[in-house]
Amino acid sequence: MQTRSLWLFTLVMFICGGGDHLVTTHLVPMVTDFGLSAEGGARMLAWLGLLGLAGMLLVGPGADAIGNKPPIAITFALRGVLFVLPLAVASAVSYWIFSLALASH
DSSP states (O other): OOOHHHHHHHHHHHHHHHHHHHHHHHHHHHHHHTTOOHHHHHHHHHHHHHHHHHHHHHHHHHHHHHOSHHHHHHHHHHHHHHHHHHHHSOSHHHHHHHHHHHHTO
């Protein structure tokens, strides 16, 4: 409990989990606010979940091979870009890119 690395890892997982919770809770209402159908938003959410499973199965062995820090750093960098994308370019394509790419890493 007194190591810096434990608390940094805890903070990273809290931020990552909070972002996942934010997306899964608000993705469908957000896309409907921008004029897309609720059905399309539900499809995005379903693909997000499916690809999230695939992403975990791929990243886990990758992290075992190269260590934890590079995958976490890459994930945070990609998430930063992906969270800005639908806000900067509000279109169906940007929301699909957001939901598919967010889940796949």
